[in-house]
Amino acid sequence: xxxxxxxxxxxxxxxxxxxxxxCVQDMDHENMFWYRQDPGLGLRLIYFSYDVKMKEKxxxxxxxSVSREKKExxxxxxxxxxxxxxxxxxxxxxxPLGGSYEQYFGPGTRLTVT
Amino acid sequence: xxxxxQDPGPLSVPEGAIVSLNCTYSNSAxxxxxxxxxxxxxxxxxxxxxxxxxxxxxxxxTAQVDKSSKYISxxxxxxxxxxxxxxxxxMDNAGNMLTFGGGTRLMVKP
Numbered sequence: 001x002x003x004x005x006x007x008x009x010x011x012x013x014x015x016x017x018x019x020x021x022x023c024v025q026d027m028d029h030e031n032m033f034w035y036r037q038d039p040g041l042g043l044r045l046i047y048f049s050y051d052v053k054m055k056e057k058x059x060x061x062x063x064x065s066v067s068r069e070k071k072e073x074x075x076x077x078x079x080x081x082x083x084x085x086x087x088x089x090x091x092x093x094x095x096p097l098g099g100s101y102e103q104y105f106g107p108g109t110r111l112t113v114t
Numbered sequence: 115x116x117x118x119x120q121d122p123g124p125l126s127v128p129e130g131a132i133v134s135l136n137c138t139y140s141n142s143a144x145x146x147x148x149x150x151x152x153x154x155x156x157x158x159x160x161x162x163x164x165x166x167x168x169x170x171x172x173x174x175x176t177a178q179v180d181k182s183s184k185y186i187s188x189x190x191x192x193x194x195x196x197x198x199x200x201x202x203x204x205m206d207n208a209g210n211m212l213t214f215g216g217g218t219r220l221m222v223k224p
Binding site for chain 2: 004040041042043044045048058090092101102103105106107108
């Protein structure tokens with residue numbers, strides 16, 4: 001059974017804190033993604049990684065950074081959390097270009113910044 | 115204007131009804147069209163996937179793509195309470211990066 005896991009289901013942080021969200025996949029996928037999901041706005045891509053140590057900005061990278069030191073693990077970092085980063089964060093993985101276009105999602109982390 | 119538009123609903127139907135969910139898009143480069151289903155407090159999961167125009171059927175679900183109108187649909191026959199979820203359309207121009215609609219919340223009442 002394929003699996004994408006995220007380190008926390010719920011997280012509450014204070015404004016200005018540095019926040020780490022972790023994602024691990026067990027499918028040996030090359031591609032990994034971080035999205036945020038907000039009501040009415042759907043899923044918006046923050047960052048994308050197609051290989052270890054490689055990353056590409058998505059539609060809304062401002063205020064975020066990422067790290068991919070191992071193939072199975074993709075971390076999202078909020079350098080200085082702000083209230084407008086309160087959201088549901090979803091991690092996904094997929095096979096490389098030319099393979100299936102299916103993205104497999106984790107259960108999400110609901111982050112609240114106060 | 116968003117690249118992919120989807121009515122947020124909620125759409126409430128009785129059990130057994132035929133459900134029609136739709137998305138419109140503006141980017142003619144999109145070639146791959148997907149429907150994801152997302153249950154409450156879960157991540158999205160792929161339901162249907164089609165390439166270019168045409169229909170695809172899988173059990174009670176039919177996905178339809180009309181590239182000339184930039185319009186895609188998902189039909190659910192004999193809807194069940196277990197179909198209650200948010201349905202997200204997603205599109206890809208073969209770059210392996212998906213563009214999602216905002217999702218339609220569906221409620222099927224017993």
